[in-house]
Amino acid sequence: MSRSPAPEAIAVPAEPRADTPPTTRSKRDRNRLHRVEHRWALAFVAPPVIGFLAFTLYPILFAAYASLTSWNGLGPMRFVGLKNYVSLFQDEYFLKSLWNTFFYMIGIPIGLVLSLLLAIALNRKIPGRTAFRTIYYIPVVSSLAAIAIVWQFAYNGDFGLVNQVLAWFGIEGPDWLQNTATVKPAIIIMAVWKGLGYSMLLYLAAIQSVPTSLYEAASLDGAGAFQKFRSITLPMVRPVTFFLVVTNIIAGAQIFTEINIMTPTGGPEFSSASVVWYIWRKAFKYQQMGYATAMAIALGLIVFVITVIQFRLNRRNSFSIE
Amino acid sequence: MNRKKIAATAIVALVSATALTACSSSSDASDAGGTKEITFMFRGGADEKTAYQAAIDKYTADTGVKVKMIVTDADQYATKLQAAVAGNNVPDVFYIEQASLQSYVASGVLMDITDAVADSGVDLDNIWPYGVDSYRYDGTVQGTSDGRLYGLPKDVGPFSFGYNKTMLEAAGIPLPDKDTPLTWDEFVDICKQLTTDTDGDGTIDQWGTGLNVTWNLQSMVWSNGGDWTNEDHTKVTVDTPEFAEALQKFADLTNVDAVTPSAADAATLDTYQRWMAGQIAFFPVGPWDVSTYNDLDFDYDLIPWPTVGDAGPATWVGSLGIGVSNTTKYPDDAVKLATYLSADPDAMQTLVDANIQIPNLIDVAQDWAGEADAEPANRQEFLDIVQDYGRAMPAAFTYGAEWYDELWTNIQPVLDGKQTAADYLAAEQPKMQALLDESIENAKQAASAG
Numbered sequence: 001m002s003r004s005p006a007p008e009a010i011a012v013p014a015e016p017r018a019d020t021p022p023t024t025r026s027k028r029d030r031n032r033l034h035r036v037e038h039r040w041a042l043a044f045v046a047p048p049v050i051g052f053l054a055f056t057l058y059p060i061l062f063a064a065y066a067s068l069t070s071w072n073g074l075g076p077m078r079f080v081g082l083k084n085y086v087s088l089f090q091d092e093y094f095l096k097s098l099w100n101t102f103f104y105m106i107g108i109p110i111g112l113v114l115s116l117l118l119a120i121a122l123n124r125k126i127p128g129r130t131a132f133r134t135i136y137y138i139p140v141v142s143s144l145a146a147i148a149i150v151w152q153f154a155y156n157g158d159f160g161l162v163n164q165v166l167a168w169f170g171i172e173g174p175d176w177l178q179n180t181a182t183v184k185p186a187i188i189i190m191a192v193w194k195g196l197g198y199s200m201l202l203y204l205a206a207i208q209s210v211p212t213s214l215y216e217a218a219s220l221d222g223a224g225a226f227q228k229f230r231s232i233t234l235p236m237v238r239p240v241t242f243f244l245v246v247t248n249i250i251a252g253a254q255i256f257t258e259i260n261i262m263t264p265t266g267g268p269e270f271s272s273a274s275v276v277w278y279i280w281r282k283a284f285k286y287q288q289m290g291y292a293t294a295m296a297i298a299l300g301l302i303v304f305v306i307t308v309i310q311f312r313l314n315r316r317n318s319f320s321i322e
Numbered sequence: 323m324n325r326k327k328i329a330a331t332a333i334v335a336l337v338s339a340t341a342l343t344a345c346s347s348s349s350d351a352s353d354a355g356g357t358k359e360i361t362f363m364f365r366g367g368a369d370e371k372t373a374y375q376a377a378i379d380k381y382t383a384d385t386g387v388k389v390k391m392i393v394t395d396a397d398q399y400a401t402k403l404q405a406a407v408a409g410n411n412v413p414d415v416f417y418i419e420q421a422s423l424q425s426y427v428a429s430g431v432l433m434d435i436t437d438a439v440a441d442s443g444v445d446l447d448n449i450w451p452y453g454v455d456s457y458r459y460d461g462t463v464q465g466t467s468d469g470r471l472y473g474l475p476k477d478v479g480p481f482s483f484g485y486n487k488t489m490l491e492a493a494g495i496p497l498p499d500k501d502t503p504l505t506w507d508e509f510v511d512i513c514k515q516l517t518t519d520t521d522g523d524g525t526i527d528q529w530g531t532g533l534n535v536t537w538n539l540q541s542m543v544w545s546n547g548g549d550w551t552n553e554d555h556t557k558v559t560v561d562t563p564e565f566a567e568a569l570q571k572f573a574d575l576t577n578v579d580a581v582t583p584s585a586a587d588a589a590t591l592d593t594y595q596r597w598m599a600g601q602i603a604f605f606p607v608g609p610w611d612v613s614t615y616n617d618l619d620f621d622y623d624l625i626p627w628p629t630v631g632d633a634g635p636a637t638w639v640g641s642l643g644i645g646v647s648n649t650t651k652y653p654d655d656a657v658k659l660a661t662y663l664s665a666d667p668d669a670m671q672t673l674v675d676a677n678i679q680i681p682n683l684i685d686v687a688q689d690w691a692g693e694a695d696a697e698p699a700n701r702q703e704f705l706d707i708v709q710d711y712g713r714a715m716p717a718a719f720t721y722g723a724e725w726y727d728e729l730w731t732n733i734q735p736v737l738d739g740k741q742t743a744a745d746y747l748a749a750e751q752p753k754m755q756a757l758l759d760e761s762i763e764n765a766k767q768a769a770s771a772g
Binding site: 006014072074075157178180205265266268284285 | 397407722734764767
């Protein structure tokens, strides 16, 4: 590569060459600058774009094709058309795991209400609030696998912590993870506890950014604490609520680790199995990669549709303060 | 081009290059120094790793070939192996499950090692026939002595039955005979005598037994003359009266005879922990349990499984295999490593000393069983199972185990006494049959594609 004379030209602009009119020259310089900048822009844009192509778009296209095949994940694929998708609707375990997965999402509103209340409480000047904030945030930074194992012990029917505490109040607790009626609530409680700190932190930040002038004005108008909460705090943290609902639903649709650790066989009568757990089992235990991929695509579509609906609803309800 | 342009172009190139090589990097570096290196992927704990390290050190000393070990935990092994296969980065030597063998053979992942093993001088007749035949496959049937060989046994795992000798002696109950199996009624009777409240606080704290349906039902069904499928694994036969009677008797242990801890416990580890705490009289013992059980505060020994019917004692023998990749760069060295891991006397001794498996080599096993200070004393029971009355798991030689797992998924109401075994099995048979048909179909498809 030959070195271009450009730096010298920029360095000594006072001596234009005779054959080039000054105006053209400055335009060319600008073009050159533009090109250089452009290249740099491309350089910075390239990593995520290449990453997207190699690790997202290509796998998606590949999966879309794989979902139309009978494939064990090792050998050649055999094209079977929409057969896998037709089977999906007749597969009672798929439908059950889908139901379970959405059942777990009951924890999302519960978690949001609790974390908002916590955020309000910890926004006050109570003694030891930094310590409390830390305590509530610790589960967020802990390994999910470790947490699931600890909760698995806690839920043990005979010597688990949960039933010991219940026994103080004279309640005989069930064997939480072995009972079709309690296994999902048990996992929801754990998931809410785990996610509380994260939502609380975002709410705390949102509450602190509400202008105090709004509260002062409301006080002058004679608004009570609840009215202020309802008409000022709640609308002002709305964007955070929206963000949390969307991300929680997407994450909730992918629930896997806690299910696999706490109920390795999918729970009694398949009562705790989530869609992703079932996909994983079909793909890697039973080597039905084609069928499992079809389930994954179906789950992806469901999540996509739900998210689009949420954005629509949010747009319709949004407002701004002028 | 100026410097900035060069730098920008270089960054683009670098990023693309890393992104691309990340997808295709493989262990090709082994040739670099002139020394060969092969990879061995397996799962297991510290004991296995130590034992295999000894075998591998010896192998490297003998052949000059280096071995890179990749250990995973048991849960992740199947996923990681499949990812390695998908990425064209199959380890040279790796563990293979009986039930996955057919799909790995059909997909061309496993190498036919019949001739290479014959040439290597390993005496296959001195390895348990069940262990070797598990990895033979002729394109349609697996597990007979006719097929081509696609792996060597890592181990054979006879699932035996034990009793708490200290507890029976304290209760003044005559010890069960090590050669004559207890009948089911005798077994339940002893269990009833031992299910008591020992410290007088009003709650029962000692039980006759506490079994897990997933691992213990096989023995009961087989000893009653029932089975999961017909001989050639094409028809599910769980709806027979023999099968139903055995399952009902299993559930009755808790619900009628009341000789086990509460129903839900059978599905957890609790009975295992209670056995180790000396609260349970009869409990299964696998070779992999021996190192743990030998440290317990009570004495225990092995007996044949109690029999439900008159088909004689029965139980299952598990096995894990060691296979060689079809795409290995060093086929001879890889096969040799497999033979070291499976059949090298020194390596075998290390594993046996760790008390996690019985010897693969028949002559070593017989010496081991005859040792004077053996613990448990009746080690011979393990060998009897492998030689005489042990069987392969029902799904060991089918194409995948989904049809088999289906039986356990909804079984809880039967164990809780809310549904009769006969009703449940009648409803399950068609579901299991459909899944078995599907797996047979998949097997055919895979075989024709391969």
